[in-house]
Amino acid sequence: MRVLESIESGFPSHQAWDELVARDPRGHLLQTWAWGELKRAFGWIPVRLAVERDGVLLAGAQVLYRRLGPFSLGYIPKGPVVAREDSQQTDSLRALNALWKAIHSRSRRLRAISLKVEPEWYEEETSRVDRLVAQGLRPSKECIQPRRTIIVDLRPDEEQLLARMKSKWRYNIRLSVRKGVIVREGTTEDMATFYDLMRITSERNGFGIHSRDYYRRALELFAPSGRSILYMAYYQNLPLAGLIAYAFNGQSWYMYGASSNEHRELMPNHQLQWRAMQWAKSKGSTQYDLWGIPDTEADSATASLAGVQRFKEGFGGKVVRYVGAYDYVYSRPLYWMMRKAWNYGRMLPGIGAGTPSWT
Template sequence: MNTLTIKECTDMTVKTPAQHFLQSRFWAEFKKEQGWSYQQYEVHAAGTRSFLLTVLLRQLSPFGFLAYIPMGPSILTDYNSQLPETAEKRKLFLVNLAEKLVPLLPTYVFLIRFDPPWECVIRSGNTQAFSRQDFPLIPCTGGRTPCSLRKAASDIQPPDTVLLDLGQPLDALLAQCKPKWRYNIRLAEKKGVQVRCFPGSQAEDVIPIFYRLYRETAARDGIAIHSENYYHSLCRLAVDPAFDTERILISIYIAYFEEKPLAAIITLFSPSGAVYLYGASSNEHRNLMPAYLLQWQAIQDAQKYGCPSYDFYGIPPTDDSHHPMYGLYRFKTGFGGTIIHRVGTLDIPVRGFRYRLYSCAEQLRAFWFKNLKKKLRVHSRKS
């Protein structure tokens, strides 16, 4: 594992398929439109396969550059997470990888942040004492830049999710759903809810419909959302012929009742899997259960597209009725599938002082959005 070589990949025609859409060139170009830049590297590690690594870069004044690697590196995924030596091997690999990356990145990189696709063990089912597999500090050795590995204060990508295996018959997938979920799917159909799919080039045309529902959802649930242009950019870029080899399909599904949009979702299909990216719903006719029929239609289409799995992309870590997102947990787990727990976001500070300053700013921002801003919204609605 110590023999690791990295070289920058300048050939944009490289056909190596991404193991996750967040490591695809499509996603990197999409983030570029949102103010990021990116570099891609060919990584060769002794004793394992070579892989392509996409590193997203964001200049954050006055700290410097943040290097972010979502759902990478795409190796060491099949190790037994129950074994202590698995965490040790993964930690040492990340430290080694970071040391090799530093000389290739912009001069003022202050942090390399990983979101690996590695599953982990949950130590406690009680959310009051919830903790993931430990990733204690490890000093880098042999490199010119001192750094250490630590768990980030908060996660960027959702570390907990539900994954449906689509390599089984459709009736088996339906049988996996909880009885109430099957009932709700049939109820929506019986009551006349119709689901329409707008794939590829058609998706951008219905962004205004999706976004109206999304704003309604955000106001109801007190969540922050991107601008409408963000979703236009996502749909527009997905049909660019430059990314044809990655076979990424963005679709918008809208549930209608008497020609009135009730709910909508945005999905991403690729050879590595299907992902439920965004969901929105109206406050009206919620008793018609449109969200259940939307998901069921998307699951069927993902299977037809050849996706090996359907990722609901984010749930609370445990079945805790007191969790503010408990409703989301119940909804997504009700379709069956396997609950996955990943290690979450891991940081390797490159410039310690700048990293500490940034961490303080990041925690203050998180506190503002997760606590104060939400309380202010609730107060304004009551008054």
């Protein structure tokens, strides 16, 4: 086995990297090459590390580094990934051990204060968590990605999907169509309109948003591979709402959404979500992630977050909870100072992926 780094010559192609991610049954969009390039455009340093044996990639991780003066912070969103074909657990463990050794080596060379890891593992997968702890990582209360979400099973046909929704949600989808709300696919030319809706949503619900260029790049970087879609909802040519969704590796995600304060009684968001689910099915996705609900009752205290949860629950999905964040500390004094000053999300706007309230 040997470890390859993307900043060195001879690293596999973009396609080979994404194929490795897709060979993990839960290989996530946030580990794809394009996601790393999106983050690079906004100040991050993406480093991909892969363990290879006889020309086959066995495991890997895309690590994002952010410079803080002479130091840096490391972050692995929804990784590492392990190829499903590696059926021998001993090989997987050897590959992961080699991968972690390389990650720590690179992090130290970049003078990382700490490394935050948020795997795509469910909280009941305790054996996987034990492996993280064995590598010296410790649980962190500071999650970047939502720890709890709702996932809709897309394997049933459309009639069954509608039947699993709350009756009011089915009614609202049909009402939106009946009242003349038109949903159509957008392009980067619609980004100014989408961003105006994002600003309205931000002001209404009290959370920060990314720049307009961020959303444009987040759409166009994945468009050539057919992995992203922008849907816009209009009523009499007035933009009411929009969303950006993604599909990869049999999964799909609703990541960014926005809506106007006008004609909310026409329920454009219900129709938008339904159209996004139909698109996801057409891309071969077997699940649709509504990307985040509050993790605790305290989180649900605000009306906006409680409303978000009620809205997402109506689509008939299953609530899942992930293992959360784990930190590896390279400099304890600096780590302590950093935690006292800011949490990761406030300190580094744009680290997350989903709706801005999670970043």
